[in-house]
Amino acid sequence: MTVPRLVPPALIACGVVVLGAVPLFTSSRSLLTWGFLILLYIALAQSWNLLGGFGGQVNLGHAAFFGLGALVTRMLWLKGVPLVLALLAGTAGASLAGLIVGAPSLRLHGPYFAIGTLAVAEILRITAGNVFPEVSTLPARALAGYHLAPRYYLALGAALLTMLAAWRFGRSRFGYGLAAVREDEAVAEASGVHAFRHKLLAFVVSSALAGLTGGVFGFYHVSFYPQFAFSPLWTFDALLITFLGGVGALWGPPLGAAFFLMLREALAFRLLEVHVLIFGILFIIIVLAFPGGLVEGWRTLARRGY
Amino acid sequence: MTSIHVQNAVFGLLIGGLYGLGAVGLSLVFGVLTMLNVAHGELIMLGGYVSIWLFTLWRLDPFVSVLVAGPALFIVGAGLFWVLFRRLIHFTEEHKIKNSILIGFGLALVLQTLAILAWEADERAVTPSYAGEVLALGGVVVPLSRLAALVLAFVVLGGLHLFLTHTRQGTAIRATAEDEQGAALAGIPIGRVYLIAFGLGSALAGVAGALVSVSEAISPAIGLHWTLKALIVIVLGGMGNIFGTFVAGVFLGVVESMSGFLFGNAYREVVGLAIFLIVLSARPQGLFARS
Amino acid sequence: MSGDRQRLLAAEGLTKTFGGLRAVIDVSFTVAEGEILGLVGPNGSGKTTVLNLIAGALRTDAGRVRLAGRDITRLPPSTRTRLGIARTFQLVRPLRNLSAADNVLVARLYGRERADFSAARSDSLRLLDLVGLRGKAQMLATRLTLTERKRLEIARALATQPIVLLLDEPLSGLNPTEVDTALSLLRTIRKVGITLVIVEHNVRAVRALCDRVVVLNSGRRVVEGTPGEALSRPEVIEVYLGTRSARAGFDA
Incomplete structure (x- = not known):
């Protein structure tokens, strides 16, 4: 019994060490970029999964929190604020926004939360475009000292942090309470679980980590329009990756992110639009026909195999 | 000074009528099927392209294109229902809402991308000969084509009201919205009612889109904008009341127009959001709730 | 506080209206520690609504709910659970x-x-x-x-370690053997010192189990007393049963 129980933590530790060693052994831009992207997308999707998967609340405005993190972090960083503080500020801004949006909309049932978050994200996107119409490019000084490795490590940190949060969400007392809320709020309440507080805390953690991930993106990208970080495509990618891998499953987002990026690479010989089209159709098919995603498929195969 | 406010109110009224028309189809579908199709705005976008297409090909007047856009989108909607949304019918209410939102979210992306592939990402508009004509009423200018679009929107909603209250199909739709199980027991073919309601909701989006093309630019990206307007209008106006929805649309249009003047155009959207969140907070039981 | 043993749980003038429908009107009763109280009445008499008002799933329009003297009227259901009120659906x-x-x-x-x-x-x-x-x-x-x-x-x-357990028709849908098992389970629960409030249709079971019953009709409290006396009152038989077959079940 003891050996199998120790295997997964040991494997995870090895995995983290390997991931952490990657920049020491290669300076290949394409490999590091690929690693950065996969970690960024794991963090993005897992942060959505915390609320959407573990909590069952469909947030269609995830991009808003990613965008806020990116915007705040990048602006402060370019103004000379130390990067760590800028990242913290972006994270704090996103969590505050989560609190402001979540408090009214999470009290409601039915479609309100989804449409409320969708509306907030679109309004923030438009406002960001209005207030910051100019493209944000790194100044020459920053460009000269631009290295991928620190970006990679930050993305690794964000991915590990979201994975850790998801692990806690699956195991802790809070996680059990949140699962009860996802299944049936009235029964959760009758069991002593304060449904609203659980949903709100999950939402704030989810948006905080989305903000942190956005901050890493803001630090990574050489040049982008601030509005781009608020694009609904970020929300869609988070949903697609989570559903691909498995909603509410700890290993769903990493599996989904790997599959998503490989598929995107494979489709990249075509125009941007074509892969969006294929991903849209794929997403609908998963929601309708394979709601468990890859993780569930894996489990089914394993069950049949033994 | 006051005439500027009146002018803003008039513009708000004119666009607000389209907000109302755009929302009615979404409200109808939600009321009957308990499904929220967040790709509704993309259907409005497609209606707009029907009008642009017909105008570019045959110089067909956009007001005539309405007669094509409605039926065309009815077929699109019925097809979407049959292929996608039909599979959600037997879910519990909560899962029906959640999954319809997810599917609509994916569908919005698909339709938007298809539109980019078909018509490029640029903005387009129809430019009939009477495009610039206005009615001047003591310092206040009323663009004629927009006025005609508002009147037509009102006529379509009146027609919808008559259909729902005075025909067999309409009665079946209302009965299903009221009490699905009771309607089924009374021998109403629920599956067909769903199909027709979804088609009808999409047709209303098509008509709205064609009317939008009269005064606003059409591009593949406008869908989300119109979905949000429709959602805000429905939250404001409540469910299942056609004229309530229309009035809420007009209200939103006027408020946006006035606030655009007061705070600058960049923030007119924010006012709609603020109203939306205030209504959500003030009516926590929700305006969607059917008693 | 010794008086609280007689008033472990108290409903004081509970009133609930749904739209125009008055589901519960000025209902009061108390539950003593260790007691099994039955809430009975015909369909639509407001029994489940009263249970929901005590559990906090519904907010009362007027009146109060007290647990061991403490006013819990405004507390959410989860807090009530943590204070010791558990319920089944x-x-x-x-x-x-x-x-x-x-x-x-x-x-x-x-x-x-x-x-x-x-x-x-x-x-x-x-x-x-x-x-x-x-x-x-x-x-x-x-x-x-x-x-x-x-x-x-x-x-x-x-599992919530309740002081008071509210049961909403725990016996419905069970066959006679299962009913017997359930009754002995409920007696075991009482023995550990948990106070029970039971909404139940099965008159035989109510007679066998409950120390006291509160009879509701059209949202109002009609009678309160031991099952023997309360259920044989003519006004109760009239509002609650009316029919001959049901009366036969009553007299058993």
Whole structure:
């Protein structure tokens, strides 16, 4: 019994060490970029999964929190604020926004939360475009000292942090309470679980980590329009990756992110639009026909195999 | 000074009528099927392209294109229902809402991308000969084509009201919205009612889109904008009341127009959001709730 | 505080209106510690609504709910659970995609007395054992039969370590053997010192189990007393039963 129980933590530790060693052994831009992207997308999707998967609340405005993190972090960083503080500020801004949006909309049932978050994200996107119409490019000084490795490590940190949060969400007392809320709020309440507080805390953690991930993106990208970080495509990618891998499953987002990026690479010989089209159709098919995603498929195969 | 406010109110009224028309189809579908199709705005976008297409090909007047856009989108909607949304019918209410939102979210992306592939990402508009004509009423200018679009929107909603209250199909739709199980027991073919309601909701989006093309630019990206307007209008106006929805649309249009003047155009959207969140907070039981 | 033993739970002038419908009108009663109180009445008399008002699932329009003298009228259901009011639902509602054991575990983790995980886990299994579900502990709740779900519901409620347990038709849908098992389970629960409030249609069971009954009709309290005296009052027989066959069940 003891050996199998120790295997997964040991494997995870090895995995983290390997991931952490990657920049020491290669300076290949394409490999590091690929690693950065996969970690960024794991963090993005897992942060959505915390609320959407573990909590069952469909947030269609995830991009808003990613965008806020990116915007705040990048602006402060370019103004000379130390990067760590800028990242913290972006994270704090996103969590505050989560609190402001979540408090009214999470009290409601039915479609309100989804449409409320969708509306907030679109309004923030438009406002960001209005207030910051100019493209944000790194100044020459920053460009000269631009290295991928620190970006990679930050993305690794964000991915590990979201994975850790998801692990806690699956195991802790809070996680059990949140699962009860996802299944049936009235029964959760009758069991002593304060449904609203659980949903709100999950939402704030989810948006905080989305903000942190956005901050890493803001630090990574050489040049982008601030509005781009608020694009609904970020929300869609988070949903697609989570559903691909498995909603509410700890290993769903990493599996989904790997599959998503490989598929995107494979489709990249075509125009941007074509892969969006294929991903849209794929997403609908998963929601309708394979709601468990890859993780569930894996489990089914394993069950049949033994 | 006051005439500027009146002018803003008039513009708000004119666009607000389209907000109302755009929302009615979404409200109808939600009321009957308990499904929220967040790709509704993309259907409005497609209606707009029907009008642009017909105008570019045959110089067909956009007001005539309405007669094509409605039926065309009815077929699109019925097809979407049959292929996608039909599979959600037997879910519990909560899962029906959640999954319809997810599917609509994916569908919005698909339709938007298809539109980019078909018509490029640029903005387009129809430019009939009477495009610039206005009615001047003591310092206040009323663009004629927009006025005609508002009147037509009102006529379509009146027609919808008559259909729902005075025909067999309409009665079946209302009965299903009221009490699905009771309607089924009374021998109403629920599956067909769903199909027709979804088609009808999409047709209303098509008509709205064609009317939008009269005064606003059409591009593949406008869908989300119109979905949000429709959602805000429905939250404001409540469910299942056609004229309530229309009035809420007009209200939103006027408020946006006035606030655009007061705070600058960049923030007119924010006012709609603020109203939306205030209504959500003030009516926590929700305006969607059917008693 | 010694008087509180007689008034462990008190409903004081509860009133609830749905739209135009007055579901509960000025209903008052008290429950003594260790007692089994039956809430009876015809369909639509407001029994379940009263239960929901006590549990906090519904907010009362007027009146108060007190637990051991403390006013809990404005508290949310989860807080009431943590203070010691547990409930079951008329239509059983398990947490569908959680195992039977996890259904109970959540309640144990969040109930009246905190427990760490290992204690909570062993408590949950003991409760599943008590209701005869030990063998199904790892099964998803969706895959349990209706009677199993009813028993799971009771295990979940007990896991919150309640002072008062509200049961909404715990016997409905059970066959006579299962009813006997359930009755002995309820007596066991009472023996551990848990006070019970039961909404139940099965008159025979009410007579056998309850110390006292409160009869409701059209949202109002009609009569209160021991089952023997209250249920044989002519006004109760008239409002509640009316028909001959039901009266036969009553006299049994």
